[in-house]
Each structure stands twice: as C-alpha cells, then as structure tokens.
Amino acid sequence: MNTIAATRGPFRVEAVEFANAAEDLLAVREQVFVVEQNVPVEEERDALDPRCAHVIARDRAGEPVGTGRLVPPPDESAPARIGRMAVLRDWRGAGVGDAMLHALLRLARGHGWSDIALNAQVSAQAFYARHGFVPVGERFMEAGIEHQALRRRIDRPQAIDDRDAAVAVTAAIIGQARHGLHVYSRELDPGLLDAPRVLEAMRALCTRGDGVQVQVLLQDAAAPQRALAPLLALAQRLPSAIAFREVADPVDHKYPSAYLANDDGGYYFRPLGHRLEGEAETGAAGRARQLAEHFRPVWERARPCTEYRALGL
Incomplete structure (x- = not known):
C-alpha cells in the first residue's frame, strides 16, 4: 500500500481484488465514464473485470477517488493492457493518476509482463507520454470519444515499424x-x-x-x-x-x-x-x-x- 501526500489531502493507492472492491471501483468508473462522458454503461462494464488486477485510490476517509486495471495478456505474444483509468473530478491534478499508473506498472513487473498497451483518450495522451508510452498507429473512435493506441516496453524501447507509428510518435515527441x-x-x-x-x-x-x-x-x-x-x-x-x-x-x-x-x-x-x-x-x-x-x-x-x-x- 502506498500513502501519498496530495494537494487535496493525503490519498493512498492499493491493489485490490475485484470481488472485494467491485462496488467502489464501479462507482468511480460510472461517475467518470457514464455520467461525465456519456459512455453507455453496457460498454463501460465487461466480463474482464474478475480476471484483472485492479488498483484503487482512496482519500483520508477511505472513500474511493480513482481506479485503474491491468488486463492479463491473452497469450505470450500479446501485451498486457491498462484500462479503466478514472479519477473523480475534484481529485484531478493531485497526482492520483500518476500514482495509480505507477502501481499498475509495478504489478505488471511483478507478473513478468514487460509489454504494456492501452487505448488513451486523446486528451490524456500527454499524461501517458510522461510515463514513457508512445503512440502506435492512427487515432480512432471508441464509445464516441477519440482515442490513441499507446505502447510501452518496460524492458526496452518501443519499436517503430511503419509510417502511422512514426507519424504518431513524432507528433508526440514534438508536443512533449x-x-x-x-x-x-x-x-x-x-x-x-x-x-x-x-x-x-x-x-x-x-x-x-x-x-x-x-x-x-x-x-x-x-x-x-x-x-x-x-x-x-x-x-x-x-x-x-x-x-x-x-x-x-x-x-x-x-x-x-x-x-x-x-x-x-x-x-x-x-x-x-x-x-x-x-x-x-x-x-x-x-x-x-x-x-x-x-x-x-x-x-x-x-x-x-x-x-x-x-x-x-
């Protein structure tokens, strides 16, 4: 468990089992994705949750303020995937997202998963760039929101193999x-x-x-x-x-x-x-x-x- 002092007071980030923390995890995700971003609830929830490693951020009183999950790779050639990163509005800019992402990467290392992928909303791309994620391919629409596929190798740099990836990473490096x-x-x-x-x-x-x-x-x-x-x-x-x-x-x-x-x-x-x-x-x-x-x-x-x-x- 990590306890971190934030500008909005202390919070802690911890790994949790979905079965034990589902209510709190889903409450944050519903507020951010369904209420704020109008993502249909049937798209926000899926059957992967019980198989994933989850992290949750809680405030001093123990109330949930942020969530994220790590989806295991389906096979040895595929990456693990980070997703459902969500922070309540009043806690954004306090370092919650950074702390949760660090925790998810530590979980990936612990499992021996060195190839990590995610689909980021374009508005959050700069956040992930600070943590070493590079864009792969063209932007696309998901749940009505523009997204960019990102990738990071924990053990080595990300390979760039085609023009789409080259254009995306060049734009990201310039913007960074x-x-x-x-x-x-x-x-x-x-x-x-x-x-x-x-x-x-x-x-x-x-x-x-x-x-x-x-x-x-x-x-x-x-x-x-x-x-x-x-x-x-x-x-x-x-x-x-x-x-x-x-x-x-x-x-x-x-x-x-x-x-x-x-x-x-x-x-x-x-x-x-x-x-x-x-x-x-x-x-x-x-x-x-x-x-x-x-x-x-x-x-x-x-x-x-x-x-x-x-x-x-």
Missing part, C-alpha cells in the same frame, strides 16, 4: 518538448515531417511564446527547397523559433542515422535515416540527452542555410 527540440534529418523526411499531424504539433510548439527553439540539421538542404516542403513554409512564419543548418563536414555527411530528441526525455531514433523503422521512448532522459550531445557539435560546425533566407526564413 518543453523548450527545445533537435531534429537530425537527411532532407526533412518526406512522408513524416510533412504529415499534417506533425506540422500541427510543430506549429503548436513554436507558437507557445515561451522561448521554444527548434534546431533542424539537414544533410541535403536543397531537396526540401525544391520540394517546397511544408515545414519550410511554417518556419517562414516562425523564423525566431525554427532554425536550419546543413552539415558541412564530410564525416557528418556519412552519418547514416536520423533522430528527434526533445528536452523532456523523448526521442525517436532511426538507424537508417532514409527509413522510418527505429525505436522511441518518451521517458528516457539519458538517451535523449545522449542524442542532444551528439547533435550540438555537429550543429556548431554546420553551415546556416542562408539560401532559405531568400524565402524569408
């Missing part, structure tokens, strides 16, 4: 950045950095007005200009936030990889820069810092893309 983002690309990655979802994430980051700096290193600065890459047009409108340089040292031209790394522990690394396959994490400060340390000296010896200034960049 606090003040800085490093982009190392061959020629602005057509099909990735020109995806509408990625461009919208970049626009949102660069218009926050808190000194955000995006540095983009290219191996071929002419190709994006010839292709009228949309990111160049965005940078034209936001010249103080986005800067471009082209590698000049022959050794740097031979570098085969590409990556994004933000200043909040998020990265997406592709061993072969002309392909999208790679690995990503959103809670790996050490690896993100390592990539930033690789980036900085290359940036310093690279040449500014003065030809972009003719475009108003």
Whole structure:
C-alpha cells in the first residue's frame, strides 16, 4: 500500500481484488465514464473485470477517488493492457493518476509482463507520454470519444515499424518538448515531417511564446527547397523559433542515422535515416540527452542555410 501526500489531502493507492472492491471501483468508473462522458454503461462494464488486477485510490476517509486495471495478456505474444483509468473530478491534478499508473506498472513487473498497451483518450495522451508510452498507429473512435493506441516496453524501447507509428510518435515527441527540440534529418523526411499531424504539433510548439527553439540539421538542404516542403513554409512564419543548418563536414555527411530528441526525455531514433523503422521512448532522459550531445557539435560546425533566407526564413 502506498500513502501519498496530495494537494487535496493525503490519498493512498492499493491493489485490490475485484470481488472485494467491485462496488467502489464501479462507482468511480460510472461517475467518470457514464455520467461525465456519456459512455453507455453496457460498454463501460465487461466480463474482464474478475480476471484483472485492479488498483484503487482512496482519500483520508477511505472513500474511493480513482481506479485503474491491468488486463492479463491473452497469450505470450500479446501485451498486457491498462484500462479503466478514472479519477473523480475534484481529485484531478493531485497526482492520483500518476500514482495509480505507477502501481499498475509495478504489478505488471511483478507478473513478468514487460509489454504494456492501452487505448488513451486523446486528451490524456500527454499524461501517458510522461510515463514513457508512445503512440502506435492512427487515432480512432471508441464509445464516441477519440482515442490513441499507446505502447510501452518496460524492458526496452518501443519499436517503430511503419509510417502511422512514426507519424504518431513524432507528433508526440514534438508536443512533449518543453523548450527545445533537435531534429537530425537527411532532407526533412518526406512522408513524416510533412504529415499534417506533425506540422500541427510543430506549429503548436513554436507558437507557445515561451522561448521554444527548434534546431533542424539537414544533410541535403536543397531537396526540401525544391520540394517546397511544408515545414519550410511554417518556419517562414516562425523564423525566431525554427532554425536550419546543413552539415558541412564530410564525416557528418556519412552519418547514416536520423533522430528527434526533445528536452523532456523523448526521442525517436532511426538507424537508417532514409527509413522510418527505429525505436522511441518518451521517458528516457539519458538517451535523449545522449542524442542532444551528439547533435550540438555537429550543429556548431554546420553551415546556416542562408539560401532559405531568400524565402524569408
């Protein structure tokens, strides 16, 4: 059992058996999902509950304020799934969700389940990104609410295998950045950095007005200009936030990889820069810092893309 001091008073998070705590678990879920979000009660409840590991958060008086569950993997090749994460309105922002998610991940480790998946409401995606979950595939509708599939490996980074996953994780890493983002690309990655979802994430980051700096290193600065890459047009409108340089040292031209790394522990690394396959994490400060340390000296010896200034960049 964990007892945690919160801004709304102390609460505790504990693992419970569904049979012993069903009334409290379902009361919180019904308030959040059925009453607040208009999810049909027959969709909120299912036959999996008795098989799941559950956690519940209780206030000082023992009243339930939050719930979550861990669904066992159906077979060895499938992930365990986190779901039914719900926190009563008055307790949101007090750390209840973080504490419950940590407890669920500890339960997964205890069972030896290293691959964890969940379907998050898009409004909660940033919360899960802070805990190392990366997006997989396109968004979808569930119970009338837009969702994003997320995945996390407890034992290693998440593999990115296709364009949908690449676009989703790139947008997430951009959105997670606090003040800085490093982009190392061959020629602005057509099909990735020109995806509408990625461009919208970049626009949102660069218009926050808190000194955000995006540095983009290219191996071929002419190709994006010839292709009228949309990111160049965005940078034209936001010249103080986005800067471009082209590698000049022959050794740097031979570098085969590409990556994004933000200043909040998020990265997406592709061993072969002309392909999208790679690995990503959103809670790996050490690896993100390592990539930033690789980036900085290359940036310093690279040449500014003065030809972009003719475009108003």
